[in-house]
Amino acid sequence: MATKEAVNSSVGLGLAIIGAVCGTVAGSLSTGPGAVRLVGLCLGAAIPPFVSTVGRWRPVRAGFAVLITVVAAMVTYSGSVGVGAATNSKIVPPPIELVEEIAGRSTETTQTSTPPAKVGLLEAMPAKLNCRPVCDSKVTIKSTGTAPAHVDTVDIDGPGKAKFTRTDECVGKTLEPGEDCSFKVTFKPAGATSTQTAQVVIRGDQDHETKVELSGTQPPPLLDLGVSSQGLSCILQPGGTADGRDELQVFFHVSLTGATPEQLPGLVPVQVTSVPGATVTVNTAVSRSSTGSTVAALPLSALDYGRGHSVTVTIDPGHKIAERSETNNVLRFRVTIPAKARAPRTAELSC
Structure with a gap:
């Protein structure tokens, strides 16, 4: 069971x-x-x-x-x-x-499998450009992205921008990846007494910008003007002026070193001052022998006779010509004008 x-x-x-x-x-x-x-x-x-x-x-x-x-x-x-x-x-x-x-x-x-987006980028070389006054090199713009890059604008900005100019080889150009173009920058230091700074601003696609720093300096000039007592003479000339007044004629020489006369901007201004007396300004040329000779005529009044005068000859009184040194641009001397004779005649005075 x-x-x-x-x-x-x-x-x-x-x-x-x-x-x-x-x-x-x-x-x-x-x-x-x-x-x-x-x-x-x-x-x-x-x-x-x-x-x-x-x-x-x-x-x-x-x-x-x-x-x-x-x-x-x-x-x-x-x-x-x-x-x-x-x-x-x-x-x-x-x-x-x-x-x-x-x-x-x-x-x-x-x-x-999804490729990255292609971007166009610009790079400028060198980062800083020195001009003394000739610039060291050209500015080169290179396309460093993965797509073509367009150079929209090339501007010069900064405190010293008025002293710099550039050429137009790259403005509006489209650069393929790896391609570059160059342009020239020029520094014009006329009137500049210190280092001038500015920037080259390069703008491309999507407001992308790159910059090159600019520095411009005026090198010390080699040109030098001078005046000395060598060849100095003073002549009393009765009735020598156009209006018949007597005059004191001062003959002097202007020397030029470190340059040729062709390198001068023009005639050299000279100011001659007599105390007491008048002040006149003349322009003198410099000969190929690097020596300039001129005469300055100071009009005389009746009060100028029978007394001594302090005369100052100043080359380039407005400092318009850049020189290596201006310490030799002034000549000072004294001259005594005798009492006026009844029958005045030309006389050479000691000065």
């Missing part, structure tokens, strides 16, 4: 397991279309109690459940094979490590 009950218990357990497995396989039909899904859910719920319940035809019911399970497995497998063939994929899922590796490669491919 006990043995029979044990056998029945074991058979019941086996049939329960078969029913559970068959119900699970039949339930896999729930991933199919609507009608198939409904049938799969119903079979999955009905098969376990249909097989495990004690009663007539229990073995037949178990066999019928196994048959349904086989049909469900075939339907599920054939659907998976069809999807795999259509998508060129396998039914068995790949290992998680392979999924992560493929995902990483996909991300990397996505990141590297």
Whole structure:
């Protein structure tokens, strides 16, 4: 009796397991279309109690459940094979490590497949340009980006901009990557007594700008003018002026060193002043022998006779000519004009 009950218990357990497995396989039909899904859910719920319940035809019911399970497995497998063939994929899922590796490669491919945006950039060389007064070199603009760069404007700005000029070779030009162009900067130091500074401002696409610092200096001139007592003479000339007045004629020499007469801006202005007396300004030329000779005529009045006079000769009194030194530009001497004679005549005076 006990043995029979044990056998029945074991058979019941086996049939329960078969029913559970068959119900699970039949339930896999729930991933199919609507009608198939409904049938799969119903079979999955009905098969376990249909097989495990004690009663007539229990073995037949178990066999019928196994048959349904086989049909469900075939339907599920054939659907998976069809999807795999259509998508060129396998039914068995790949290992998680392979999924992560493929995902990483996909991300990397996505990141590297999008090329960066091309940008046009300009660079100016040198960073600083010295002019003494000739500039050291030209200014070069180079396209350093990944796209063509347009040179919109080239301006000179800064406190000393009036002393600098530039040529137009690069303005409005489009430079391919790696291409460059150059232009010339000129410094004109006329009237400048100190170092002049400015900037070359180059503007390109999207308001991108680059700058070159400019520095201009006036080198010490080699030219030098001078006046000395060598060749100095003073002549009293009655009625020498155009209006018949007497005059004191002062003869002097102007020397030139470090340059030729052709390098002078023009005639050299000279101012001659007598105290007491008058002041006159004359312009003198310098000969090819680098020595200029001229005469300054100082008109005399009756009060100028019978007394001494202090005379000053000044070369380039307005400092218009740049010189190496101006310490020798002034000559001072004294001359005494005797009392006026009843019958005045030309006389050479000591000075």
